[in-house]
Amino acid sequence: MLKESCPGSREIRNPYPEEIECIFCGTKNEIWSDEPETVCSSCGKTISRDLKSSCIQWCAFAKECVGAEKYERLIKAIKE
Numbered sequence: 001m002l003k004e005s006c007p008g009s010r011e012i013r014n015p016y017p018e019e020i021e022c023i024f025c026g027t028k029n030e031i032w033s034d035e036p037e038t039v040c041s042s043c044g045k046t047i048s049r050d051l052k053s054s055c056i057q058w059c060a061f062a063k064e065c066v067g068a069e070k071y072e073r074l075i076k077a078i079k080e
C-alpha cells in the first residue's frame with residue numbers, strides 16, 4: 001500500500017498561490033499557501049495572516065513531513 005501524506009500538510013508540501021488583500025491599502029497580493037506573510041507590492045508593508053490551525057502544531061512527525069526549515073518557520077508564525 002502506498003503511504004499518503006496526510007491532508008493537513010498537503011498545502012504546505014505542495015504550495016499554491018492564494019490572494020490576500022493588503023490591510024493597509026487594499027491591494028490584492030499573491031501569497032503562497034505555505035507563507036505566513038508577504039510584502040505588499042503597492043505600499044511595501046508586511047501583511048501577515050492567520051495560518052489555519054494545522055496538524056503541524058501537534059503531529060509528532062510534522063518535522064519530517066514538511067521539512068525542518070519549513071517546520072521551524074511555520075511553528076514560529078503560528079505562535080506569534
Ligand SMILES: [Zn+2]
Binds near residue numbers: 024
Ligand atoms: Zn498595501
